[in-house]
Amino acid sequence: MLSNWNGYLDENQDRFLEEFFELLRIPSISADPAYAKDVRAAAEWVGERLKKAGIEHVQMLETGGHPVIYGDWLHAEGKPTVLIYGHFDVQPAEPLELWDSDPFEPVIKDGKVFARAATDMKGNLLLPIVACEALLQTDGALPVNIKFLFEGEEEIGSRSFSSFLDAHQDLLTCDLVISADSGVGTEDQPTVGTGVRGVFSAQINVKTAAMDMHSGFGGGIAPNAIHELVRILDSMRDENGRILIDGFYDQVHLLTDEEKKQIADFDAFPDAMRENVGFKEFYGEPEFTPMERGVARPTLEVNGIWGGYQGAGGKTVIPCEAHAKITARLVPDQEPKKIQKLFEQHVKAHTFRSVEVSIEDEHGTPPYRVPGNDPALRKLERVLEELTGHPVKRQWAGGSVPVTSLFKRVLGAETLSLGGSQDDERPHAPNEFYRLSSFTRIQKAYCLFLQELAKK
Amino acid sequence: MLSNWNGYLDENQDRFLEEFFELLRIPSISADPAYAKDVRAAAEWVGERLKKAGIEHVQMLETGGHPVIYGDWLHAEGKPTVLIYGHFDVQPAEPLELWDSDPFEPVIKDGKVFARAATDMKGNLLLPIVACEALLQTDGALPVNIKFLFEGEEEIGSRSFSSFLDAHQDLLTCDLVISADSGVGTEDQPTVGTGVRGVFSAQINVKTAAMDMHSGFGGGIAPNAIHELVRILDSMRDENGRILIDGFYDQVHLLTDEEKKQIADFDAFPDAMRENVGFKEFYGEPEFTPMERGVARPTLEVNGIWGGYQGAGGKTVIPCEAHAKITARLVPDQEPKKIQKLFEQHVKAHTFRSVEVSIEDEHGTPPYRVPGNDPALRKLERVLEELTGHPVKRQWAGGSVPVTSLFKRVLGAETLSLGGSQDDERPHAPNEFYRLSSFTRIQKAYCLFLQELAKK
Incomplete structure (x- = not known):
């Protein structure tokens, strides 16, 4: 089953790792406008890398926000067309003081690469590229038609991506999407992702006066913006994490027994997370298991708060x-x-007195589920079972891949996930890392899966 | 009644103003250790200025924290000894973007000096110094014995001052304290301060885990430090600003009718503040007037909050x-x-689950009232009535002068207030300012009051 591409991959791992490091060194933080040129530099780097792999029609496409990189190889006549999706933007690195090494200068320790975006997702981004390079260099062709599509706004909710897809529907038409922004479990326990949560995000701004006041003069007389904000935020969740926004749960799908059983396969995950992250007790609606809450219940989290004096003393x-x-x-x-x-409505209802409260930066993306009977899903499961020698479990993820539901709507294609990330690799947090063993293993999984997709 | 000192003051105003500007340019921010050398530079500047005025035994005394400046003139045999108190440290200047000019480069507009500490209290600090200089240069002597005591930690709760006073009780013994860190109303409505509020301050730190988490992976599973903090803070006040800490009001003195009447004299103050600061509605316990709440009711305010991501996007x-x-x-x-x-106790009772909550930086100072029948108080009232031609009103302040109760305890002396600050001058806030008209008027008030104190 393994052909020459396997040897090619083995022989070129040192170079692939150097390329991985080059890409990690570009601080392509999409959230902060100060890094816009770095996001673009990462896009250019990815475009060049696609060309080097033998991918054709490589081009940078503008979105109004950060650009997109497209490339294709379309010579597998009569075979399906697969669109491979990923992103080259990264989360901010703050809080910097909690990193053991420079987030943008990767280091290897114990077979792991430590850097911002190591696991989310610059390692994963390279997997399908080097897989296609290996296939082209050894077989001279790809088993299926391939389109690459890498964006630069995934970490800010893929906000330009919807209109981008609408505008480029013909270019991007395909039979299946593979998202590389993901993982397929461990070598001992392979998994396939069949669902992600959606996300809604917003910023709340409270303004009570034109200027700050001395708390001796104004205390007892003037409103305090922090107290007003705290009251609004505290009104949104009860002490168990249940969300108190009226109607918030109205559309929530109730879990079937089969779904509960599938989720329970991963009940060890919250325990591992608790140990890894170092919190002492699970938190959330007591009538659900931690894993049910983590993938099949909605959440609401304050990601950041600030106001008033934060300096020393x-x-x-x-x-x-x-x-x-x-x-x-x-x-x-x-x-x-x-x-x-x-x-x-909730914020408005909980805004007391004549305080100005504004909501900005609102965006959202729906949740997504892969149909259980999807034929490509079965092929991916077979590949992973062959590669690891273990049965594959189907898994819903708690995170969001905003584009999945977009691909369904615009291209009519389902999205499968194939990447090398594992759950303990601290995506979005200090000391993020990626296992080198995943980096090599999932390159092979890509070659095998593309070959499998070519079969009837 | 006015003697040569009056002419001396008039002739030297330009120089005094230059000196005021010199002192304002020193960023003596006591809260931030990065500015410790500037606090010391301000101390040295004040010491030199005292010597120039003819004050003797000028010395910098260490406290363990920021230093204190002492100086005296003790040749008025048989006359009372007056200790003049002030501070040369300043509040931080943040938020810097709300300043119209550099907080540490004073500018004059419309007869007002704009700079950090213009009104709190580098202008006031110079008043008694130049008054004594004028008296010594023209009369050759001071009418009473004078001790100057300027500290560098007032803006951080005078935290070393208590043990400093205990250690220097003999040096500082006196019959009366005058605090220059204050105001005596306007030219049209002179006031004397007869009470200040005390203060208790603390920082709350919440820690829920060893590291931040991805909100997709941990949402529904892990606790969120911001939500835990928000819940604790929101539990401390009801929506009217009434403090919900058990027993908080147990020791609060209930206002007499006479006290209510005295407070009502200043009912225009909250309106002026509201207009000046730009908030829309008064805030606080509805069963008290804004002015009663502002000076005779306790308050609790969050001065600053931070956690999580605060950057762009x-x-x-x-x-x-x-x-x-x-x-x-x-x-x-x-x-x-x-x-x-x-x-x-309240924080502990409202700390849910196995979350680490620590309280640090706790310090406090009691409230203080001048006895209504104090003879020096009557003399100060007479001086202000003579100087302005208007009857004087007695006033409680909402702010705190931590040292007043200390002076009472350690030195057995009452503290009267004589300074040039007015309520609208934005102490602690951006675009703080000080009126030049106060600067000249209260210099004269000092000369008159010291002369009055010499009389039987």
């Missing part, structure tokens, strides 16, 4: 401004637009 | 740490130690 001030960033994870059949409306 | 993270700075203003007969205990 004290400052006796009544702050006139306070801010919070919030995201909610959504599950079938919640709709982001509906959640946005409920969120806005 | 979004970051889908569950933060493992969150922090808040808090101050409470205290009124007779509340005791800071008791409030500290109640505060700690």
